[in-house]
Amino acid sequence: MSTILNAFAEAGALLASFDADFLAIVGLSLRVSLTAVLIACLIGFPLGAAVALFRFPGRGAVTLMLNTFMGLPPVVVGLLVFLILSRSGPLGVLGLLFTPTAMIIAQAILVTPIIAALTRQIVEDLWREYSDHLRSLDARPLDTLGTLIYDARFSLSTAVLAGFGRAIAEVGAVMIVGGNIDHATRVMTTAIALETSKGNLATALGLGIVLLVLALAVTASVQVINAIGARKAAIA
Template sequence: MVDLWEGLFQALWLILALDAELADIALRSLYVTLSALVIACAIGFPLAALLAVRRFRFRRTVIAVLNALMGLPPVVVGLLVYILLSRSGPLGVLGLLFTPTAMIIAQVVIMVPLIASIAHQSLRDLWQEYHDLLISMNVTQGQKLRTLLWDARRALLTAALAGFGRGIGEVGAIMIVGGNIDNVTRVLTTAIALETGKGEFALALALGFVLIGLTITVNLLIHGLSRTERDGRW
């Protein structure tokens, strides 16, 4: 119990003192996850809108596959991305393995099915309300998609938030493709695993507190943005 309290005290001191190593790891985590989130949203939102509006063969199959991929094991994603980016892989010439870019790619693959599936549910319900109106206005397919995406933007924030939560807490895939290299690819989750294994519980606890703090902060910011927008519409 004494060691636990001592570790907690040291962890809080590292945070309050703005430890350079701690700050570097936290900023890298934010960079990787937010970059992956932007790319995943740019892919997932239009895909979700297209699946809500467009009727085509195998549409239900695509939706079922997306829903199934929400539970895709991250280590499998890491393995597949590793194979693609390895020297013998098709993208090995790019030299992206064990870089933040490889970690972003892995997180994008993990986030897209989750974001697209959650967004599709909201957009599908909205499309049922807008269907007759938009058809009667004879708008183009692109205009339909843009209208749905804009009017469902608050629901899409929730989908983005779910994607962020999945990405910021990921460890398996980014450990495989990033290698947990100090000052290069080490992020909060991989650093926590490393420091815990080394017995450095103070730094591991500090990293854990920062991870929780970042997650809560992003949640509050997104909820605040949603509330501000809702109030502004009155």
């Protein structure tokens, strides 16, 4: 019980201290995860919408794959990215292993299927409603895709949040490809794992609480933006 109480004290102290090391860790966590989510959106939105919209051979298999990859184990993705980026790997020459870029790549791979799979479902539902009108207009495929993604934007923000939740919370992938190097690739989750293994349970838990607060802040700001926008566009 005292550990938990200490943890809250630690969390408060961490937040109040504005300790440079601590802020760097928080900053890197946000930078890596937000960038990964952005990349995943750029790929996942059009990919999911295209699967929803177009009939092609193997469409069922693609959907099954996207849905399955929503549950990709982070350590496995980390390992694969590690192999690809390691010195002897196909992209070893880039020298990206143990850099934030490697962490972004790994997290983008984890998040893209989540965003694509949820986008497929959301866009497919909207397409059912819009198809008569858009087909009557003889809209080109790209215009149709754009219309559906734009008009589904508020529902899609939930997909983005799901992706962000996945990225900010995972430890397996960033640990393997980032290496948890102090002042270089240490993020919140790897720091928590480290403190836990060192036996600093209160510090670890304190970091955990800060992580939760961060996730809450990001989610809340998306929800507020959403609520304002949704009222304007009356998506109900």
